[in-house]
Amino acid sequence: MLSPVNVPFSLGTPPAQSKAGHTCSAAGARKVATSSICGILVWSNRVCCTLKRQESGRHCSHKCSERNAWVAPLVEATGAPGEGNVALGAIQHTEHGASRLHGQVYDEDIKSWRPVLLERVGASDSWRDQELTIELPLSKVTEHLNQADLQKTLPSWPTSLRKRLEAWPVKGPGTLIFDPHFFAQRSAALALLEAGPVLFPGAASAMGLPSTSCIDAFAEKFQNNSSLRGLLCPEAKDFGQLLGRVPVSLGGAHFDVAAALQPSDLGGTVVHLQEKPLGFQCESASWTCGAVIRSVVTGSEAKRAGCRIGDIVAKIGSLDVKEAPFDDIQEMLGGSGCITLTLDRPNLVDKIYLREVPAVDDVLSSLSGARLSLTDLVPALGKHFGSKYLFFSEQTPMLFAGDAATASHLHIDRKPLVQFCHVLHGTKVFCVAPRNGQAPGPVVPWESTAHEAVLSADDLPSGAADWLKRNDVSVAVARPGDVLMFRGHSTHAGCNGAAELCVAVFHGAQPVSYMAQGLFGPAYQALARTILSK
Structure with a gap:
């Protein structure tokens, strides 16, 4: 015993x-x-x-x-x-x-x-x-x-919600931190055991985090509210060109393609493939649904048939898969026998997303124009928590960057029980639906035919507005230098501010007792x- x-x-x-x-x-x-x-x-x-x-x-x-x-x-x-x-x-x-x-x-x-x-x-x-x-x-x-x-x-x-958040950046259940000691000693317990998010305004400065240099560099770089596409590759007309011209590290990053593409006026390109493997690789077009071609093998049947990087898989056979779960698409593509694909080649819009990109020097440098690194951020936070109360599951933080007026999708986080978001630039608004006894799973808070629901900062559906005002929905506004904590198994949505490019760093942490x-x-x-x- x-x-x-x-x-x-x-x-x-x-x-x-x-x-x-x-x-x-x-x-x-x-x-x-x-x-x-x-x-x-x-x-x-x-x-x-x-x-x-x-x-x-x-x-x-x-x-x-x-x-x-x-x-x-x-x-x-x-x-x-x-x-x-x-x-x-x-x-x-x-x-x-x-x-x-x-x-x-x-x-x-x-x-x-x-x-x-x-x-x-x-x-x-x-x-x-x-x-x-x-x-x-x-x-x-x-x-x-x-x-x-x-x-x-x-x-x-x-308007009523905006005014409330301007005076107090947390609406509904949630905690606002003022003291770094309180943050280090008790915030994780609050995030785990209580409903709503935990927001620490000005945490980077108050805790002396190494990310303050990033915040200063971004503030100087984005004085004219530069767009993410304008920083990376303003002349690119399609997703393939964007991937071919941006820095190598960003070329392998996860773009939220669905938010960056306009509908195609073309009827779609139909290709018939018999060889296995198919000769191309896909990734999800938007968080967990849809598929976009990430790479095509030179000399493969797919290459000869006209498959290109950046093509969206619109149909497999006669089945429309633009909003199908990515795992289901992968399973269908891996089946035996020949396969018929309908590919769309839409143009890029002005507003795009980077998501879950390792926050290493070249990524931050490409966005800020300065030589920056966040490799010391997690160790610094670990020292503040010093007691090994938290185990950081990612030693290299993951970067999120997005243009204003688009929004990430509601999703269920993976294994970490506590997740951090540290905003470097722009305004990021989080909506959290607290625990209600339901098992984690896909969530559509208002009527939507899409597999995932989307919040938009400057074009908010009336159903979404009603959902935001519900008593059981928390809202938190994070500004540069703020740190937000929330339970990893909560349903939540991140919505970019409509005024400027948002850059945030995500990384997961789990309590030592997660294994107990x-x-x-x-x-x-x-x-x-x-x-x-x-």
Whole structure:
């Protein structure tokens, strides 16, 4: 029988500050709480060097070899002890409509800061627990947020929804993080156990992530709102030309072809193939459906028949497969006997997508015009989580880049239980349908004949607008430097802002306890809930 393991976790306690609105370091006295879990150690105590607030009162400098600005904003709250300030950790909106404030207040009795978990009283400015009641308007909290101009970014979205998101970038169930310590210690548990996304505005700067150089380079490059196609190959007239002229690393990337192609006026090219293998390779045209020819073998029957890179497989025999699942198309192409294909050769439109591209030097350099790398991003995040609480399943992040006014599709994520999105440029809007007891699978939230549903920033169907306003649908707006976390098995949609090119980095992470299912699952959840309650 496995014996219980004591698991300590540390709570950052920032020193008192005399003025509201300043930021404070989280390296004062530290309280250590313990819990237990059978079999697997999922949290270990972190050793943190002393941090000193800079003269500006808004940033901290790290005394170690790394420069990390571990800061938490202070807001003045009536009824708060000490100097009357509350250090914000996070504000959480539950799926039942309640709001919770995770933070810290200065305790005169112990001459140190202590954590508090306060619940909002209805829609008022009052927050309280069993011992404390404070008055804190949310308007004071939003002063610490980077406001987005959603009237330009999401012109066709419901006005009421846009206004709500401009004041508060999370709608419905979800959590907004303010303190890097809170992010590192508890955000993964929130993403796993609670409905909705977890958004940390300004995470790159607050945590001293190496991606800040990428954000600066993109900001300078995209001052004129360059399009993705304009950056890669503006003269390309079809998908094959695009693949032939862009950098090699992008030539093997995954394009969202369906979003980049116009319908063909031609009747389609019919080819009859008898040789096996067929002499060409395909990939999905749009996330998981449709097929586009990725490569053609020189000298093959397919090449002689006229198959070209960038051709869309419209029909196999008499069956229309433009919206068929890609796996089904692959199975049909792999069958025995001769095969008849109808291929479409549409032109490129102005707006295209790159998705799931390894974020290595040449990809970022092609987009930004500067020599950039994100190879250090995952190790840096790993050090912040330091306790091995999370296992990063991708050591090289995956890049997403897309032109405004198009949108990615609803899809079900793969194995990772927690997924990150780190925005480098543009505005990315996520819609999350929280857990409702249904098994993961293809989701079409409003009536659509397509295999997958699409959100469009500047041409939103009325059914989609109604879906966005539903109480069980969370919406999160991520800006450059923000980090978003969400459960990998939730259904979600990412929608590009309509004002500018969006560049984001995705990478998956899973808790250590992912490998401890069954008997260990309840113990892990008990520990995570203990962490959240402190």
